[in-house]
Amino acid sequence: MTTLLGCIADDFTGATDLAGLLARSGAEVSLRIGVPTTPPKDTAAFEVIALKSRTAPVDAAIFECRAALSWLQDSGAKRFFWKYCSTFDSTSEGNIGPVSEALMADIGTSQTIYCPAFPENGRSIFMGNLFVGQQPLAESPMKDHPLTPMRDSNLVRLLEPQVTQNVGLIDRLTVAQGPDAIVAALKKLADRGVAHVVVDAVADEDLKHIASACRTMPLLTGGSALAMPLPALYEQAGILQAQTEDADRQSIAKEAIILSGSCSEMTREQVAQYCQKAPGFRLDPLELETKGPSAALAWLASQPVDAAPIIYATAEPEDVRAAQDKLGTARAGEIVEAALSQIAIAARDRGVRRFVVAGGETSGAVTKALGVDRLHIGAEIAPGVPWTFSESAGHAIALTLKSGNFGAEDFFGQALSVLDAS
Numbered sequence: 379m380t381t382l383l384g385c386i387a388d389d390f391t392g393a394t395d396l397a398g399l400l401a402r403s404g405a406e407v408s409l410r411i412g413v414p415t416t417p418p419k420d421t422a423a424f425e426v427i428a429l430k431s432r433t434a435p436v437d438a439a440i441f442e443c444r445a446a447l448s449w450l451q452d453s454g455a456k457r458f459f460w461k462y463c464s465t466f467d468s469t470s471e472g473n474i475g476p477v478s479e480a481l482m483a484d485i486g487t488s489q490t491i492y493c494p495a496f497p498e499n500g501r502s503i504f505m506g507n508l509f510v511g512q513q514p515l516a517e518s519p520m521k522d523h524p525l526t527p528m529r530d531s532n533l534v535r536l537l538e539p540q541v542t543q544n545v546g547l548i549d550r551l552t553v554a555q556g557p558d559a560i561v562a563a564l565k566k567l568a569d570r571g572v573a574h575v576v577v578d579a580v581a582d583e584d585l586k587h588i589a590s591a592c593r594t595m596p597l598l599t600g601g602s603a604l605a606m607p608l609p610a611l612y613e614q615a616g617i618l619q620a621q622t623e624d625a626d627r628q629s630i631a632k633e634a635i636i637l638s639g640s641c642s643e644m645t646r647e648q649v650a651q652y653c654q655k656a657p658g659f660r661l662d663p664l665e666l667e668t669k670g671p672s673a674a675l676a677w678l679a680s681q682p683v684d685a686a687p688i689i690y691a692t693a694e695p696e697d698v699r700a701a702q703d704k705l706g707t708a709r710a711g712e713i714v715e716a717a718l719s720q721i722a723i724a725a726r727d728r729g730v731r732r733f734v735v736a737g738g739e740t741s742g743a744v745t746k747a748l749g750v751d752r753l754h755i756g757a758e759i760a761p762g763v764p765w766t767f768s769e770s771a772g773h774a775i776a777l778t779l780k781s782g783n784f785g786a787e788d789f790f791g792q793a794l795s796v797l798d799a800s
């Protein structure tokens with residue numbers, strides 16, 4: 379099918395989040411990990427390309443994004459979405475603004491909007507200022523982010539040093555008046571030569587007005603929530619037919635495994651809860667360093683194939699610090715990721731077809747090990763965490779990739795039952 383909207387996301391779990399929100403509509407959504415190396419084939423109405431460009435050098439980010447754009451243009455897309463984090467993660471060099479300008483030049487458009495608001499997750503924009511819950515961005519924990527510390531909350535001021543053309547604002551007073559008022563404001567700004575327009579949004583209703591006003595713009599930029607109303611708008615415009623889930627995807631064998639490399643607070647709860655009802659094996663990074671994952675692999679081989687076990691490196695902060703002090707932070711992470719990757723392959727080879735993976739970096743490592751470069755998006759388990767469908771070594775598999783604090787305490791059990799019910 380011709381692609382209606384080509385999306386470029388600056389990181390992997392951000393891409394999954396966007397794909398999941400688009401798929402809420404029932405439309406077919408496909409996610410590619412990295413810019414595909416082969417020409418478009420068998421494309422979906424919504425194609426999302428996941429890059430790792432958020433903190434890459436500006437030139438590298440622009441290069442990757444332009445390559446992604448070119449592939450999406452080849453798949454027939456005429457409208458594009460540049461997705462970045464709802465906390466506008468960037469520095470005064472970029473990469474949000476410079477990538478937007480490069481995409482605008484390649485697409486041949488003279489104006490775009492910036493709306494990272496995600497009200498469902500507490501991200502709102504008022505008078506150009508971004509809030510995280512009740513805190514202005516620059517007073518939120520993002521002020522201390524190791525790579526992109528956000529020390530200003532005003533998106534107009536944040537964007538200005540990143541771009542060469544003028545930046546303007548459409549504030550909530552205009553947005554609340556609805557799509558026609560937004561269209562008129564955009565036109566007024568365009569007449570004044572404003573290429574980059576920050577748009578306020580504090581509620582889903584605002585995002586609906588903005589998406590409706592901007593649905594035919596060649597390039598939209600923002601968080602995943604801005605894209606959510608687009609499938610319904612395309613249906614109303616008659617360019618997208620409502621679709622039904624591919625029946626094949628529901629018949630994926632039931633054998634499952636949970637792999638967790640996330641040490642976030644919510645994941646720790648989820649692991650503890652799941653361990654009460656299924657067999658579990660804890661990975662110790664220090665033992666992995668000397669002996670590799672042989673004990674875990676032997677344990678896995680001794681489990682009934684339908685036991686849906688969990689293998690996890692998830693640990694309390696003091697244990698993580700102890701491992702990091704002995705091995706170094708990067709090395710500790712690599713060892714755990716490598717072990718979980720090997721375990722994923724072993725599980726697949728013994729017939730496991732459903733993989734629940736916790737951790738953003740961990741998900742990247744496991745999908746790479748399984749040779750997964752494309753995912754079809756299915757039912758949502760928790761906001762921003764869908765089941766996805768792919769192939770590994772010729773087998774149809776289902777994967778869910780959960781970053782740190784997503785999902786509720788019973789997420790792992792819930793994930794398995796969502797797939798059974800769908």
Ligand code: ADP
Binds near residue numbers: 702
């Ligand atoms: P999250 O989404 O919660 O941030 P990630 O998978 O992105 O999870 O990051 C967690 C990192 O911590 C991974 O690199 C993982 O390999 C590493 N890790 C997991 N368990 C441990 C542990 N017990 N000690 C040290 N590092 C660990």
